[in-house]
Amino acid sequence: MKKIRIGMFTWESLYSIRVGGISPHVSELSEALAAEGHEVHLFTRSRDDSDETINGVHYHRVACDQYGGIVEQMNRMCDNMYLRFLDVREKTGEFDVLHGHDWHPVNVLYRLKAELGLPFVLTFHSTEWGRNGNLHGEWWEAKEISHREWLGGYESSYVITPSEILTDEIQQIYKIPDYKLWEIPNGINVGKIKREIDAGNIKKHDGIRPFRPVVLFTGRMSYQKGPDLLVEAAARVLTKRDAQFVFIGDGEMRDNCEYQAHKLGIGNSCNFLGYVPDNTLIDWFNACDLVCVPSRNEPFGIVVLEAWDAMKPVVASDAVAIVDNFKTGVIAHKEPSSIAWGLNYVLEGLGRNKMGEQGNDLLKQKYNWKTIAGETLKVYEKMIKE
DSSP states (O other): OOOOEEEEEOSOOTTSOOOSTHHHHHHHHHHHHHHTTOEEEEEEEESSOEEEEETTEEEEEEEOOOOSOHHHHHHHHHHHHHHHHHHHHHHHOOOSEEEEESSTTHHHHHHHHHHHOOOEEEEOSOOHHHHHTSOTTSSHHHHHHHHHHHHHHHHOSEEEESSHHHHHHHHHHHOOOGGGEEEOOOOBOTTSSOOOOOHHHHHHHTTOOTTSOEEEEESOOSTTTOHHHHHHHHHHHTTTSOOEEEEEOOSTTHHHHHHHHHHTTOGGGEEEEESOOHHHHHHHHHHOSEEEEOOSSOSSOHHHHHHHHTTOOEEEETTOSSOOBTTTBEEEOSSHHHHHHHHHHHHHTTTTOOHHHHHHHHHHHTSBHHHHHHHHHHHHHHHHHO
């Protein structure tokens, strides 16, 4: 295979501004493509303009302040990315493939296609409908974000989604034709999370008894991710058994969830840690007994891969596409009593079930970046030949 020059466009990465699951996806996919001998230039936003090569990937950061609403910020980011891309292209030569992630860089990709004839691939990681519970029409930004999702799907040569659930969602909302769609999962560098730790010491640091079972939630404290459903489920679990619930992440629902826990009388059994450094999060993946993913909408669920990497069982809502029920985790309905049933099932079988280990086997077979990079290259090759 000849060397491909790839322009990757994203609003976040591991080595610039980080927001959520797109950052590890983009950086680790780019590194896997570079490891296969391809040249990857990653255009992303930061607080200042800078260029740096990290793990074989050429980062081109564009200054983008965070004043105004998200759409206004992305307009400025796209304008800056356009100028930076032209500069890099003039200095280093033509690109074979442009690849954008979610709606944030759609304006720059559309402009490069319209003005320079450069086609692009777009990966959908989620939709505005999924993130905000179909709140279109209640505020103009949601409408504009949805429009850019549609525009990206319409103008792209191909669309990549990480799961059948998200494929069905974007087809229903944006009517993207079958011939454009490729399903390629997210991945993880196997061994990224697993480490030897003293679980008792980690628990004691936050006032938890060393042998008390811990259920971990990590993610945005938002409607989409369902932390409020877990708080209500926790109250049901705690009527039957001793357990502690650790919530890692920040967002608009954090205060409400803390109030909800105290109102239900379980405040002492819930630790809301907010945003924590990566090492602290990794410690908790290894110290916990199981991970809960109670999302109302979850196009993939990278947290599931992280749990499996730590060999932990998962209790996930039926919005999560990748859990094999009673083999790699337990699937629950998106409501508290069902989630509580799943949590109790796993807690009763701690030390006996092998769900976390079976999930870890899947990482090596299907969800590693070398395999995913190979599938992504098939999309690039098809587009280049057209």
